[in-house]
Amino acid sequence: MEKSYLTQNDTEECIYELLGADKIYESFAMISGKWKLKLLYIIGYHEVIRYGEIKRQAAPITHKMLSTQLKELERDQLIIRKEYAQIPPKVEYSLSERGLGLLPMFNELFQWIVKYNV
Structure with a gap:
């Protein structure tokens, strides 16, 4: 074999x-896709991050695309969305346990980048 x-x-x-x-x-x-790994990295790097900060760091992503991608990541249980009942609305994102399981993959990717000078 x-x-x-x-x-x-x-x-x-x-x-x-x-x-x-x-x-x-x-x-x-x-x-x-174009955005999911980047969004997972941004959220994981910050542990807890608000929507506006994600949008700023993921520029030039559009509001519609960011919203769609975050909903898909939440649907796939890779991130947690926490909404606070206040005005103005406050929403925070963090990695779920399943999402945290991807961190070793990011570490391996970083090692690959360093090793091969990508």
Whole structure:
């Protein structure tokens, strides 16, 4: 059998075969697109952040796109949206437990950037 790079170690099955393509692609869809990784990074970096600050840091994202992407990230349980009942409205975002699970991926990506001078 041909060695796959997508294994946890030499004795385990290929992760692709273990999980199946549909599960993997479904997971990729949760974080794919032009904005989602950037938004996850911004929210994770700040731990708790308000909508306006996310919009400022994710510029030039439009209000509609930001709103849509945040709703999708919340739907996929990667972020938590906390709305305060006050005037003017106050909304804060943070990573959920599932979203926090992506932080090692970001750390690996940062190491890759440094190693290959990307």
